[in-house]
Amino acid sequence: MERRHGVRSVEHWLSLRAGLSPSSAAHVATLARNRDRLPVLSSLVAQGRLSLEQAATVARRVPAAYEESVCEIAPLLTVSQLRRIVSRYPFDPDPGPEGATAGVATTDGGTPDATPPGEATTDSGTPDATPPGEATADSGTPHRPPPPRT
Numbered sequence: 001m002e003r004r005h006g007v008r009s010v011e012h013w014l015s016l017r018a019g020l021s022p023s024s025a026a027h028v029a030t031l032a033r034n035r036d037r038l039p040v041l042s043s044l045v046a047q048g049r050l051s052l053e054q055a056a057t058v059a060r061r062v063p064a065a066y067e068e069s070v071c072e073i074a075p076l077l078t079v080s081q082l083r084r085i086v087s088r089y090p091f092d093p094d095p096g097p098e099g100a101t102a103g104v105a106t107t108d109g110g111t112p113d114a115t116p117p118g119e120a121t122t123d124s125g126t127p128d129a130t131p132p133g134e135a136t137a138d139s140g141t142p143h144r145p146p147p148p149r150t
Helices: 010-017 022-033 039-046 052-061 064-076 079-088
Strands: none
Touching: 010 022, 022 039, 022 052, 039 052, 039 064, 052 064, 052 079, 064 079
16 A cells, blocks of 8 residues: 555554544455455345454455355354364465465455464464464463373
């Protein structure tokens, strides 16, 4: 986006002109960028069957090939449940031009809005502090086997 009058991005413009919070502006921008790729999701939002946050969660993580399946259950789930499911499900990426991943949303500047391969995330989307190769218990805390008995 061209920088005019101090506006840094679509999200920034939405915050300034529409009075949206930065997180709401990011959700709106994510949905707008993925409108053509995810028409079923866009329809659910237009019908009022999905909240902005639910829809943005799906748009950020779900490849187009899985849109219909995820959109069947999305209205039945809370945002936390939806985040947990879509962040943990091993979706096959949509094939894009020259082997690129077309199923992953991008943030402004074209940077993929997905967690780097091999890096786990928590439900809030932040990187998990668990060391690589170390399992976690359901509580999200690292699970270490008990020390050997001597």
